[in-house]
Each structure stands twice: as C-alpha cells, then as structure tokens.
Amino acid sequence: MSAPEVTLDLIRAARERIAPYVRRTPLLDSELLSARYGTRLEFKCENLQYGGSFKSRGAVNAVFSLSTEELKGGVVAHSSGNHGTAVARAAWLRGVRAQIVMPENSSPAKLEAVRGYGGEVHLCAPTLAARAEGARRIVAECGAAFVHPYDDPRVIAGQGTLALELLEQLPELELLLCPISGGGLASGLAIAARALRPGLRVIGVEPAVADDAQRSLRSGVLAPQPSGPATIADGLRGALSERTFALLRAHVDDIVTVSEAGIVEAMRELWQELHVIVEPSSAVPYAALLERAVEPRGARTAVVLTGGNVALDQLPWQ
Amino acid sequence: MSAPEVTLDLIRAARERIAPYVRRTPLLDSELLSARYGTRLEFKCENLQYGGSFKSRGAVNAVFSLSTEELKGGVVAHSSGNHGTAVARAAWLRGVRAQIVMPENSSPAKLEAVRGYGGEVHLCAPTLAARAEGARRIVAECGAAFVHPYDDPRVIAGQGTLALELLEQLPELELLLCPISGGGLASGLAIAARALRPGLRVIGVEPAVADDAQRSLRSGVLAPQPSGPATIADGLRGALSERTFALLRAHVDDIVTVSEAGIVEAMRELWQELHVIVEPSSAVPYAALLERAVEPRGARTAVVLTGGNVALDQLPWQ
Numbered sequence: 001m002s003a004p005e006v007t008l009d010l011i012r013a014a015r016e017r018i019a020p021y022v023r024r025t026p027l028l029d030s031e032l033l034s035a036r037y038g039t040r041l042e043f044k045c046e047n048l049q050y051g052g053s054f055k056s057r058g059a060v061n062a063v064f065s066l067s068t069e070e071l072k073g074g075v076v077a078h079s080s081g082n083h084g085t086a087v088a089r090a091a092w093l094r095g096v097r098a099q100i101v102m103p104e105n106s107s108p109a110k111l112e113a114v115r116g117y118g119g120e121v122h123l124c125a126p127t128l129a130a131r132a133e134g135a136r137r138i139v140a141e142c143g144a145a146f147v148h149p150y151d152d153p154r155v156i157a158g159q160g161t162l163a164l165e166l167l168e169q170l171p172e173l174e175l176l177l178c179p180i181s182g183g184g185l186a187s188g189l190a191i192a193a194r195a196l197r198p199g200l201r202v203i204g205v206e207p208a209v210a211d212d213a214q215r216s217l218r219s220g221v222l223a224p225q226p227s228g229p230a231t232i233a234d235g236l237r238g239a240l241s242e243r244t245f246a247l248l249r250a251h252v253d254d255i256v257t258v259s260e261a262g263i264v265e266a267m268r269e270l271w272q273e274l275h276v277i278v279e280p281s282s283a284v285p286y287a288a289l290l291e292r293a294v295e296p297r298g299a300r301t302a303v304v305l306t307g308g309n310v311a312l313d314q315l316p317w318q
Numbered sequence: 319m320s321a322p323e324v325t326l327d328l329i330r331a332a333r334e335r336i337a338p339y340v341r342r343t344p345l346l347d348s349e350l351l352s353a354r355y356g357t358r359l360e361f362k363c364e365n366l367q368y369g370g371s372f373k374s375r376g377a378v379n380a381v382f383s384l385s386t387e388e389l390k391g392g393v394v395a396h397s398s399g400n401h402g403t404a405v406a407r408a409a410w411l412r413g414v415r416a417q418i419v420m421p422e423n424s425s426p427a428k429l430e431a432v433r434g435y436g437g438e439v440h441l442c443a444p445t446l447a448a449r450a451e452g453a454r455r456i457v458a459e460c461g462a463a464f465v466h467p468y469d470d471p472r473v474i475a476g477q478g479t480l481a482l483e484l485l486e487q488l489p490e491l492e493l494l495l496c497p498i499s500g501g502g503l504a505s506g507l508a509i510a511a512r513a514l515r516p517g518l519r520v521i522g523v524e525p526a527v528a529d530d531a532q533r534s535l536r537s538g539v540l541a542p543q544p545s546g547p548a549t550i551a552d553g554l555r556g557a558l559s560e561r562t563f564a565l566l567r568a569h570v571d572d573i574v575t576v577s578e579a580g581i582v583e584a585m586r587e588l589w590q591e592l593h594v595i596v597e598p599s600s601a602v603p604y605a606a607l608l609e610r611a612v613e614p615r616g617a618r619t620a621v622v623l624t625g626g627n628v629a630l631d632q633l634p635w636q
Contacts (some may be wrong), residue, residue, distance in 0.1 A: 026344040028366060031407075032434055044359040047593045048346060089349075109590070115351055268630060272427070275365045275626030308593030312586060318631065 006153050006247065008195040011160035011188065013156035014061040018158060020061045021093055025049050027302070028121050030273050037289055039296040042165050043270075047308030051089045052082065052113060052186060053235075054162055055149075060242070061084035061158030062147045063094050071096045076125075081110030081236055082148040082307050088119025099144060101134035103127075107234060109311045114179045114211050115276055128239065150184025151241040160188025166302060167196050169255060174299035177285035178256060179212045179306055180204035181236040188247040190251035201253045203294055205285040207231035208257040212239050217255050232260055235281030235307060256294055258287040263314055265317045266290050269313070270305070282314065285297030288301030324565065326513040329478035329506065332379040339378045339411055343367050345487045345620070348591050348600060361588075362484050365596050365626030366616040369407045370400065370431060372480055372503060372624050373467075377404035379476030380465045380548055381412050389414045391461030394447035396420070396442075398552055399428030400625050401467040407436025410536055417462060419452035421445075425552060425624075427629045445545055446557065468502025469559040478506030484516055484620060492617035494553050495603035497624055498522035498531045498573060499554040501562030507622070508569035519571045521612055523603040525549035526575040530557050535566060535573050550634055553599030555627060574612055576605040582634045584608050590625070595626040598634065 022112050029042045032086035055277040061076060074097030077087040081286060084100035091098035098119040102111065103126035114121055122138070124130040148155060154311075158222065162185070167173060172195075175262075176193055180186050206213055210229035216222050225239035267283035269290070270276065282305045288294045289303070320327060323364075343363045352359045364372035396406040402418035409416035417436040420429065420612070421444035432439055440456070444447040452516060457464050466473060485491060485595030494511055498504050501522075508520040524531055526546035533541050543557035558566065566573075585601035586595065587608070600623045606612045607621070 023346075026366070028341075029367060048344070050349060052593055271595055271630055276369055277589055277593040277595060310565065312589055312633070315630070315633070317634070 004153050006156045006160065006188065006191055007189040007204045008192060010153065010157040011164065011192045014154070014157040014251055014271040017163055018062050022056050024048055024165055037296055039301055040296050041296070042302045043274060044162065044302055044304045045276060046162065046284060047131070047282055047305045048275055051085045051117070052307055052309040053086065053160060054070055054304070055082040055086035055097035056089060057161050058184060059083065059090040059147060060156030062152060062154040063087065063090035064153050066145055070145050071279060072105070074098060074145055075145040076101070076135050076138040077147045077149065078135040079104050079149055080237060082235055082309060083318055084119065085110065085113040085117065088114045088149050091119070092117045099138050099142070101131050101138070103131060105171070107309070107311045109309045113201065113309055137308040148239065150182030151243055156184050156188045156247070158188070160192040162187045162304065163192035167193065170300070170302060172300050173197065173200060173302050175296055175301040176200060176202045176304070177205060177288060178299065178304040179236055179281055179282070180206045180282040182238035183213060183240045183248050185306065186252055187244050187247035191247065194251055201252065203256040204248070204252050204256055205265065205288040206234055206255065207233050207284060208259055210236055211257050213248065213254040214257055217238055232263055233281040233284055235279065236284060242245060254292065256265070256288050258291050258293060259285055262287040262291045262304055268317050276305065277310055278305050279307050279310045282306045282308065321469050323582065324474045324506065324509055326510060328471065328475040329482065329510045330395070332472070332475040333479040333482055335382050336375055336378040336479060340344065341367050341387055342373050342483055345484065346543045346592055351591055355614055357547045357613070357616050357619055358490060360620045361592060362480065362620055363594055364480065364602055365594055365623045369403045369435070370625055370627040371404065372389035372477060373400040373404035373623070374407060376473035376502060377408040377465060378411070380472040381405065381408035383472050384463055388432065388463050392416060392464065394453050394456040394462035394463045395628065396453040397467055398629060399424050399431070399556060400553055402437065403431040403435065403627070405465050406432045406435040409437070410435045415534035415597030417456050417460070418582060419456070420447050420535055421449060421522050425627070427627045431627055436628070441585060443556050457627045469532065469561055474502050474565070477503045478510040480622065481507045481510035485511065488618070488620060490625065491515065491518060491620050492619050493519045493521070493619040494622070495521050495612060495619065496525060496622040497554055497599055497602040498524045499599070500556035501531060501558045501566050503624065504570055505562050509565065510568055520569065521606070521608040522566065522570050522573040523556055524575055525551050525602060526577055526619065528554055529575050531566065532573040532575055535565055536556055550561055550581055551599040553597065554602060574610050576602055576611060580605040580609045586635050592624065595628055596623050597625050597628045600626065601626045
C-alpha cells in the first residue's frame with residue numbers, strides 16, 4: 001500500500017467518499033457552561049455519530065477506498081472498541097466480512113456494538129502486542145484487509161473530515177480541544193483545521209497516566225505508552241506511531257493532561273448539562289477546561305465529544 | 319387575557335417570536351432500531367433543547383408575549399420540573415424575576431435546573447391542587463404573571479413550533495408519536511402537523527397508570543387523573559384541561575398506553591442506541607413501539623424525545 005501524505009485535498013476527497021455513510025453531527029452549545037468559562041463553548045457531538053463515535057469517519061474512508069478484489073477476504077481490525085465497531089459497520093455497509101480483535105477487558109457495550117453490526121469478535125490479552133498479533137494471524141489465514149485504528153493516511157484523512165464539517169458549522173472557531181490516543185484524530189483535525197484557518201489553536205488532551213503524546217512532543221523523541229495504562233478512559237490507551245508523532249509535531253499546538261478524578265467529573269457534568277452520553281475518553285478534553293489545564297480566555301472554543309459507548313450498569317460515579 | 323384559538327398562524331407567529339431563544343434540535347435516526355421496526359425511525363431530540371426539554375418553546379412564547387407592564391411582578395409557574403426550568407430560563411432571558419412552585423418530591427436534577435437559571439423554588443405538597451394554590455398565592459402577593467404549563471394558547475402554540483421544525487427536517491413524515499400529560503404538546507403538534515400534512519397520523523402515548531387522556535378520549539367525557547399517579551414518568555402526572563381535551567379530540571388520531579417496565583426498558587434502549595439522555599417521560603412514546611402498542615407498518619415514523627433532566631444517581635435499571 002502506498003502511503004500518501006495527509007493533505008487537505010486527501011481529507012476533502014475522504015469527505016466526498018464517506019458523505020453518504022456518516023452523520024453530519026450536531027454542534028451543541030451550553031448556556032450554563034459558556035457562562036462558567038466566560039466564552040461561547042460548543043461541543044461537536046461525534047458521540048451521536050453512527051456506531052457511536054468519530055471512528056466511523058476513518059473506517060468508512062478506509063473500507064470504501066479498497067477494491068472488491070482487496071476486500072475478498074473481508075476486513076480485520078484490532079481495537080479497544082470504537083474503531084472495531086466502526087470497521088464492523090463499514091464492512092456491513094460494504095457487504096463484506098469483518099473480524100475484530102478486542103482485548104478481553106473491553107467494555108460489554110463495545111463488544112455488543114461490534115456484534116450489533118455483524119462483526120465477529122476475537123478476544124485477546126489486553127496488550128497492544130496481543131491485539132496486533134491477533135490481527136496479523138487473521139490477515140495471514142483469511143487474506144483479510146487490515147484497517148489500522150490510526151496509523152493509516154486513509155483513516156487519518158477520514159477523521160480529518162470532522163474539522164471540515166465543524167468549520168462550516170462554526171467558521172469563527174479559535175480553539176479546538178480533542179483527546180489524544182494514537183493520534184489519528186488529532187492529526188487529521190489539525191491538518192484540516194489549520195489549513196483552512198491558520199490562526200486556530202489545536203490542543204490535544206490525554207490522561208496524565210497515559211501521557212505518551214505529551215512526553216513525546218516535549219522531548220522530541222517518540223516515547224512509549226506504559227503497557228495497559230490505568231486510566232478509566234479506555235479509548236485512550238493507544239500509543240503514537242512514528243507517523244502520527246510527526247504529524248502532531250507539525251500541526252498541534254500543545255498537549256495537556258488531566259487527572260482520573262477530573263475525567264469522571266467532566267463526564268458527569270456533560271451528561272447533566274448537555275443531556276448526551278459521553279464515554280470517559282470523550283470527557284477528557286472537557287476535563288482540561290474543568291481542571292484549568294486550558295484557559296479559553298474568551299476564544300471561541302469547540303470540544304470534540306468523540307464517543308458515547310458506555311456500559312450503563314457501571315457508571316463511574318456510583 | 320383573551321384566549322385565541324390555536325391555529326397554524328398562531329404557531330407560525332410563535333416560531334418567529336421564539337426563534338432567537340430556542341435551539342433547532344437535531345433529528346437522529348438509528349440504523350439498528352430502524353432495522354428492528356422495519357421502517358426508518360427518527361427521534362426529534364428536544365431533550366437537547368435549551369433547559370433540557372421542549373417546554374422552552376411554550377415558555378419563551380408565553381413570556382415574550384407579555385408586555386413590560388405585565389411583567390413588572392415577574393412570572394410564576396407551577397411544575398413538576400421541566401416547565402419550571404423553561405419559565406425560569408425565559409424570565410432570565412427577559413430579565414425578570416421567576417418564582418416556581420414545585421412538588422416536594424421533584425427530582426433533584428429538576429430543582430437544580432430551575433435554580434441554575436436563577437428561578438426561586440417554592441416547594442409544596444405533591445398534588446395538583448397544592449401546586450395551583452401555591453401559584454395563586456404568588457400571583458396575589460406579587461402581581462406575578464402566571465404561565466400555565468399547558469392550558470394556555472400561547473404555550474400550546476409554542477409547543478406546536480416543534481412540528482413546523484420537524485416537518486422541515488422530515489417532510490415525508492407519516493406517523494408521529496409523542497407523550498401526553500396535560501395535552502399541550504400533543505395539541506400543538508397535532509394542529510401544526512395535520513394542517514401542513516393532513517394524512518399524517520399523530521398518536522399520543524401515556525403511562526397505563528396515568529391514563530386520563532385515553533379514558534377521556536374513549537368515553538368522550540373529560541376524566542380526572544388519579545391524584546399522584548404511581549408512574550416513573552414524573553413529567554406525565556398532569557391531567558387534561560377542557561381546552562386540551564377539546565383540541566386532542568379534534569386533532570389526535572389515537573392514544574395508547576404503556577407499562578412501567580416498558581418505560582424503563584425503553585429509556586435504557588434509547589440511552590444505549592442513541593447516546594442521548596432521556597428522562598422516563600421521554601421514553602414513553604418509544605415504549606409504545608417496544609410493547610407493540612403501535613405498529614409503524616412501514617410508515618416513516620418520528621418519536622418526540624421530550625426531555626433529558628434525570629437525576630444521574632438514581633437510574634431506574636440499577
């Protein structure tokens with residue numbers, strides 16, 4: 001597979017490709033939260049995306065970029081959840097088989113979501129190495145096409161379509177906050193947003209206990225993620241790749257971290273004030289406002305709410 | 319106060335009046351639920367409305383219909399919650415005092431929401447009579463303008479704006495489901511929807527244990543609501559008035575009822591599949607699909623999700 005550079009043109013082509021299959025998600029403001037933070041604060045609700053997360057954008061772009069010939073063994077992905085659901089859904093839309101390798105400690109809601117779209121789940125040990133190995137075996141045995149959760153220009157370009165949509169909804173945007181895991185979303189967003197609006201600040205947020213991206217960007221050397229970081233944000237346990245590290249260095253303004261208690265409090269506030277369900281990973285960028293790790297100082301601010309797949313019997317504040 | 323008939327023109331005027339102060343709420347479909355019910359099923363998300371419910375429409379219309387002179391004693395409302403929040407918010411927007419009489423068993427989330435917009439809460443016994451008496455006293459003492467939760471053409475017209483918006487979003491709509499309490503929402507919706515699209519079916523849904531509307535429409539005689547009906551749907555404990563009874567007889571196709579277990583199951587499914595927070599009252603119309611009290615038979619169907627104010631520590635399935 002060739003690896004084109006991720007450009008605004010690639011992101012625009014992705015948007016055209018995925019348009020029939022993804023939702024233009026709503027942008028919600030909150031009167032009470034805007035008053036509290038002294039700026040108009042808006043939330044881009046990718047938790048209301050099909051499949052329950054922004055991952056549908058990249059997955060649909062990747063799967064619909066493949067030829068019928070390339071898809072004859074179906075597709076395979078490894079994922080802690082939302083990318084798996086998104087790939088299962090994209091395969092369902094395309095009418096091909098999907099096999100998803102998931103860690104055995106994945107949340108039940110995420111397992112159900114993958115199966116809901118007809119995806120076949122293969123459980124593995126909860127390490128990045130075990131996930132990758134499980135996917136490699138399926139590629140070898142079935143000739144399935146592998147869709148990486150972030151280290152793939154097609155996936156990054158798909159996630160970047162979110163920024164095109166957001167800037168149409170909010171052309172005056174000045175500050176954009178998103179979570180960082182493998183860096184695919186932040187890369188795609190930042191490339192698109194800053195190409196269209198050079199003065200826009202893009203800040204990535206990650207749990208303090210899974211801070212490989214912050215350490216990497218501050219040291220200038222790709223730092224590993226601790227294996228199985230103990231964060232409630234189960235979608236943010238991934239690690240940057242060389243590709244996303246380079247893209248983040250080039251396009252993201254800063255990376256800040258938040259505490260586990262802040263993530264839970266942020267999640268609860270978003271449920272209460274916005275009346276939408278966000279999973280812990282989705283609450284991470286808002287937690288940066290709550291913990292004053294980012295100060296909007298009057299800048300028009302948007303927070304990406306990345307996903308809403310939560311096990312409703314295990315709410316973290318109970 | 320004169321009591322104009324509620325017409326399409328009155329609803330259109332309301333829409334123009336309230337447009338700067340209410341959100342055009344998103345319409346969300348669900349791939350999985352559509353597949354299950356054999357039709358394209360869409361959800362009009364008034365739980366994402368400012369103040370957390372559709373009540374903002376009627377309250378803003380009523381409060382902004384009043385003159386400065388009429389507002390000099392502020393406004394007063396009685397409410398189990400969402401109407402109170404909506405009136406408090408409308409008064410805040412207009413810059414006048416709001417006093418809200420609420421039953422002492424109101425959910426903490428609803429009390430907080432009223433206070434969040436600066437409303438003054440007066441607790442009373444949990445009966446309709448006590449609520450009405452509390453409001454009368456405040457009118458007498460403060461000269462406050464009373465905003466009834468539903469027995470008021472301005473409020474009904476405001477709620478009807480929801481149908482104008484919905485039919486722009488979904489012109490091919492054939493079947494519309496909404497909850498019934500006092501009948502203001504159902505009346506407004508049905509008047510607007512059927513004036514614009516005569517073949518459209520409008521079905522109201524209420525808890526079987528709070529079925530005054532069904533009994534009234536079936537018998538042709540306004541039936542009382544049992545005092546303090548034991549339904550989890552705390553927003554649906556109101557009773558029809560002579561006005562809303564007459565409007566429902568003229569404009570609504572049918573009223574069906576659902577069980578308490580069905581309401582809880584519906585609420586949980588909506589949280590899981592749509593990733594939005596709906597309160598029990600909001601889940602009532604979807605429960606009618608779940609319990610097969612309504613069969614869409616391929617008709618393009620929309621369900622109004624009326625509100626999202628829930629105490630997050632007291633989820634009914636836990």
